[in-house]
Amino acid sequence: MIPVADTGLLVGFLDRADQYHAWAAERIGQLRQSLVTCEAVIAETEYLVPRSGPLLMEMIDRGTLQVVSLLPRESAAIGALMGRYPRMQFADACVVRLSAMISGAVVFTTDKQDFSIYRRNPKDRIEAVTP
Numbered sequence: 001m002i003p004v005a006d007t008g009l010l011v012g013f014l015d016r017a018d019q020y021h022a023w024a025a026e027r028i029g030q031l032r033q034s035l036v037t038c039e040a041v042i043a044e045t046e047y048l049v050p051r052s053g054p055l056l057m058e059m060i061d062r063g064t065l066q067v068v069s070l071l072p073r074e075s076a077a078i079g080a081l082m083g084r085y086p087r088m089q090f091a092d093a094c095v096v097r098l099s100a101m102i103s104g105a106v107v108f109t110t111d112k113q114d115f116s117i118y119r120r121n122p123k124d125r126i127e128a129v130t131p
Contacts, residue, residue: 001106006095007063007064008110010045014052021083023131028109034066036107038098040091042067070094074101085118092118099126 012024028035042065046053059065070078074097081093088096092114099105100120105127109115112130121125 002021002102002104003035003039003129004032004035004095004098004105005037006107006109006111006115007041007044007091009035009047009108010037010041012110014049014055017056020131023050023110027129028064035072036066036068036102036105038068038070038091038094040070040094044091059082068098070097070107071131081118087119088114096120096126101122 007028008082009024010018011019012020013028015021018024042060048101056065060067064128074094077100078090078093078097081096082088082090082121084094085093092111095107095109096118097120107115107126107128109128109130114125115128115130
């Protein structure tokens with residue numbers, strides 16, 4: 001299993017007032033390997049949890065988070081996902097694309113509804129861990 005972090009996991013972990021804080025802290029505490037994410041998730045997390053940038057950079061420096069750069073190499077695939085799911089936001093499209101690129105990927109997200117609909121390929125369900 002390769003854990004892929006969606007924004008909700010990181011927001012829950014970093015914001016003690018978030019409704020998913022206990023869940024996120026427990027999930028991250030149980031992992032024995034780095035989380036994989038992308039720059040879009042980092043930016044969205046920092047926007048939703050102001051002043052979390054230094055903590056996110058520390059997580060990256062320590063290797064808790066591995067950041068995969070997707071653009072421009074994956075822009076066509078990400079655009080195709082956003083075309084298939086018209087309400088899909090950019091960060092979600094990047095997480096779905098990461099899950100397709102990484103064998104054994106499991107997405108850790110608080111967005112159970114959307115990630116139950118999204119497919120990494122037209123028919124492949126995304127394995128997700130949700131609260």
